[in-house]
Amino acid sequence: MTTDTAQRAAGASRAAGAGAWAVLLPAGRYDAERLVHHDTLELTGLDETVRPRPGDEVAVLVDEPVRLVALGRVSAPAGARPEDPDDPQSDREAALVVTYTRRAFDEPLPAGHLTLDGPVTALDPAVYRGLADRLGPPPPRRTWLVSLDLPIEADSPAEAVRLFWAYVQELGPRELPAFVSPSGDELAMQAFVLGAEANQDPEEDD
Secondary structure, eight states, rough: OOHHHHHHTTTOOOOTTOOOEEEEEEEHHHHHHSSSSEEEEOSSOOTTTTTOOOTTTEEEEEETTTEEEEEEEEOOOOOOOOTTTTTTTTTTTTTTEEEEEEOOOTTTTTTOOOOOOOSSEEEEEEHHHHHHHOOSSOOOOEEEEEOOOOOOOOSHHHHHHHHHHHHHHHHHHGGEEEEEEEEGGGGGOOEETTTOOOOOOOHHOO
């Protein structure tokens, strides 16, 4: 799987003549992008008169208030995708594919007084560079231990594993707590639900 650092190294030089765009995430899509890692953002149902070209740079934003959550670069669509519950039009061919180069979903950056004309808005390249400079480089990567423990009643180990994956697919990151700690520091373990730290000790809620 590609990383922010690798993608920045691969696309560090700006293509000659590349444009710059602001892309506004549809309602509900922010949570989907924050909960599960995707290498690309694929959007459909866009105005056909708005045509970012492969190689153009993209600032990915959320509204109310306007905040920057990622940077990316337009890629050529690869064809139709399987249906995605977070994108009702995902069974159609993607109209816009953005390959992420930098993510900030956990700490969105206020975008100031940036005015958006719709889901896709042309940006002055200087405005894009200003946003990218404010966001800065990605933080250093480190190794984390992530676990998911479920008590499951079953008549065999194999059946328990099948039930485990069934529960994971059904409930997913919106309901199941995942436990994460820095490698070598398990005492710092934290539980995360919905992409945010969640207290799992009922006594601390009293």
